[in-house]
Amino acid sequence: MQTRRYHHGDLRAALLTRAEQTLREKGPGALSLRELARDLGVSHAAPSRHFKDKQALLDALALAGFERLDEALAASRKAAGETFADRLGGLVRAYVDFAVANAELLDLMYTVKHDPAASEALITAAQRLGATAVELVAEGQRSGEVREGPVDDIGMPVFTTLHGFASFAVSSVLSAEEVESGLDAVIAYMVRGCAPS
Amino acid sequence: MQTRRYHHGDLRAALLTRAEQTLREKGPGALSLRELARDLGVSHAAPSRHFKDKQALLDALALAGFERLDEALAASRKAAGETFADRLGGLVRAYVDFAVANAELLDLMYTVKHDPAASEALITAAQRLGATAVELVAEGQRSGEVREGPVDDIGMPVFTTLHGFASFAVSSVLSAEEVESGLDAVIAYMVRGCAPS
DNA sequence: ACCTGAACACCGTTCAAGT
DNA sequence: ACCTGAACACCGTTCAAGT
Numbered sequence: 001m002q003t004r005r006y007h008h009g010d011l012r013a014a015l016l017t018r019a020e021q022t023l024r025e026k027g028p029g030a031l032s033l034r035e036l037a038r039d040l041g042v043s044h045a046a047p048s049r050h051f052k053d054k055q056a057l058l059d060a061l062a063l064a065g066f067e068r069l070d071e072a073l074a075a076s077r078k079a080a081g082e083t084f085a086d087r088l089g090g091l092v093r094a095y096v097d098f099a100v101a102n103a104e105l106l107d108l109m110y111t112v113k114h115d116p117a118a119s120e121a122l123i124t125a126a127q128r129l130g131a132t133a134v135e136l137v138a139e140g141q142r143s144g145e146v147r148e149g150p151v152d153d154i155g156m157p158v159f160t161t162l163h164g165f166a167s168f169a170v171s172s173v174l175s176a177e178e179v180e181s182g183l184d185a186v187i188a189y190m191v192r193g194c195a196p197s
Numbered sequence: 198m199q200t201r202r203y204h205h206g207d208l209r210a211a212l213l214t215r216a217e218q219t220l221r222e223k224g225p226g227a228l229s230l231r232e233l234a235r236d237l238g239v240s241h242a243a244p245s246r247h248f249k250d251k252q253a254l255l256d257a258l259a260l261a262g263f264e265r266l267d268e269a270l271a272a273s274r275k276a277a278g279e280t281f282a283d284r285l286g287g288l289v290r291a292y293v294d295f296a297v298a299n300a301e302l303l304d305l306m307y308t309v310k311h312d313p314a315a316s317e318a319l320i321t322a323a324q325r326l327g328a329t330a331v332e333l334v335a336e337g338q339r340s341g342e343v344r345e346g347p348v349d350d351i352g353m354p355v356f357t358t359l360h361g362f363a364s365f366a367v368s369s370v371l372s373a374e375e376v377e378s379g380l381d382a383v384i385a386y387m388v389r390g391c392a393p394s
Numbered sequence: 395a396c397c398t399g400a401a402c403a404c405c406g407t408t409c410a411a412g413t
Numbered sequence: 414a415c416c417t418g419a420a421c422a423c424c425g426t427t428c429a430a431g432t
Contacts, residue, residue, distance in 0.1 A: 011396085034424065043398045045427080054425065103309065110368050112304045119369070126370045153382035156371075157362075160383060161354065164361025171307050172316070173323045174353075185350035186357060193390035208415085231405065240417045242408080251406065 012050040014040050019061055023104045033057070059122060062109045065102065066125035069109075072098050073132050084145035084194070087136055089187045092162055096179065099166035106170050110163075133159040140194060147196040154194055161190055209247040211237050216258055220301045230254070256319060259306045262299065263322035266306075269295050270329050281342035281391070284333055286384045289359055293376065296363035303367050307360075330356040337391060344393040351391055358387055 018039055022031055033054055034044045051057040076094035080087040099106045109122070134155030140146030146154060165186050168174045174182065215236055219228055230251055231241045248254040273291035277284040296303045306319070331352030337343030343351060362383050366376045 032424065033426095044425090045399080046397055048426070049396060107309050110364065110370075112300065112368050123369055126368075130370070150382075152379075154386065156375075156379055157358065157383045157386035160361040160365060161358045162361070163364060164357035164359070165354075167307065167360060167364060168357060171309050171323075172320055173307075173327070178353075182349075182353055185347075186354045189351065189354035189390040192392070192394075193386040195389070197389075229405065230407095241406090242418080243416055245407070246415060 011040070011042060011046060015047055015050060015057065016060060016064065019057060020064075020105065023061070023108065024102075028104060028108065031058075058108060059119070061105070062111075062122055063125060065105045065109045066122070066129065068102075069095070069098050069106075070125075070129060070132070073129070077132075077136075084136075084140035084143065085187070085191045087139070088158070088190060088194075091133065091136060092165070092183065092187055092190070095162050095166050096169055096183065099170050100176070100179070103170045106166065110167070130156070130159040133162060137194060144196070146194045157193060158190055161186065161193075208237065208239060208243060212244055212247060212254065213257060213261065216254060217261075217302065220258070220305065221299075225301060225305065228255075255305060256316070258302070259308075259319055260322060262302045262306045263319070263326065265299075266292070266295050266303075267322075267326060267329070270326070274329075274333075281333075281337035281340065282384070282388045284336070285355070285387060285391075288330065288333060289362070289380065289384055289387070292359050292363050293366055293380065296367050297373070297376070300367045303363065307364070327353070327356040330359060334391060341393070343391045354390060355387055358383065358390075 015036055018036055019031060022036070031054075033047050037044045037047055047057070051060065072094050073091060076090045077087065080090035110126070134151055137146055137155040137158055138151045141148060141151065141154075165174075165179075165182075169176075169179045212233055215233055216228060219233070228251075230244050234241045234244055244254070248257065269291050270288060273287045274284065277287035307323070331348055334343055334352040334355055335348050338345060338348065338351075362371075362376075362379075365371045366373075371379065
């Protein structure tokens with residue numbers, strides 16, 4: 001029989017890791033602080049030392065998701081080709097890949113928080129993600145591949161399409177096959193929406 | 198003191214109405230079957246006669262939401278102008294108006310259900326909504342205002358943008374002012390995405 | 395600083411029994 | 414057919430107390 005250490009070491013990180021695993025495997029409804037504590041061999045009151053309530057843990061989970069998505073998009077940008085269309089296509093594929101691989105997490109990331117103060121960091125994170133799309137559009141404007149005009153007037157709709165497509169992929173409105181076969185059509189439509197007249 | 202009737206009359210409808218009210222006023226976290234029953238002056242076990250569990254009530258709520266959104270879009274179609282751009286603009290405005298006026302409900306409508314069988318009706322409802330967008334695009338193709346090609350290759354991205362924009366409006370990624378001021382840019386981008394080359 | 399154990403006020407769900 | 418009341422097995426949160 002193993003001795004149970006009094007100190008866990010890094011309970012906060014362990015809670016987040018385990019919570020994401022549960023979210024992925026059993027869905028958001030199965031996430032309970034008490035079960036998390038049980039799984040980690042800690043009392044049911046211990047999590048409250050690290051997260052003031054359940055929502056705080058969910059917010060931290062969502063924030064980590066935004067950070068990972070940010071990294072995935074940044075990585076795809078380096079790997080992408082030369083033309084605006086290629087680079088935009090790479091962005092869309094990276095976003096959709098993340099969405100499909102982390103469906104429950106993406107859902108959590110964009111779940112409405114009615115407490116406006118608590119969700120400020122999450123809204124900021126989402127907006128930073130949008131800035132990535134806007135930057136790509138700005139590059140396209142400089143190279144003449146994207147029409148002129150206020151960059152937000154083009155970048156915001158692009159980000160909107162990106163998010164909508166990923167959202168449909170996650171919510172099963174589009175099947176896995178439809179997502180795969182629809183990717184090129186969506187990218188072509190986005191490029192046209194950006195193109196100079 | 199009023200006599201409490203043994204039979205409620207139409208408890209099912211009363212539960213749905215009250216549930217939507219609670220959803221709107223206090224958010225999804227505050228929705229409890231027991232509190233609903235208390236509010237309606239009925240025992241806590243009574244709801245189970247009408248909804249097999251809590252998820253079944255949420256599904257019924259979401260389905261009713263899809264029906265009302267369908268009606269709102271159909272109504273906007275009749276009121277819209279002659280050109281494709283006008284008609285598409287009317288569709289976007291109607292969708293966004295519904296989203297803003299029913300934020301919590303829209304969120305519920307698109308919340309991922311991990312039980313694939315239970316959510317079949319909801320996925321079908323969402324796809325029927327998409328069909329409205331696709332029909333509009335098909336009309337545009339017949340009148341020559343939309344480029345040729347498989348109608349889904351244009352209609353699906355249009356529906357995707359529509360949904361993404363509404364989703365951002367609901368999740369506070371875009372503020373109310375940004376939604377209002379961004380509408381025209383989104384519509385212009387969508388029209389360009391559809392236009393003949 | 396970090397965790398435990400008990401307590402409180404809730405849940406959803408089920409099921410015999412009532413009308 | 415529809416609802417009640419009691420029971421069961423869970424929750425999240427708080428707080429004195431322990432190490």
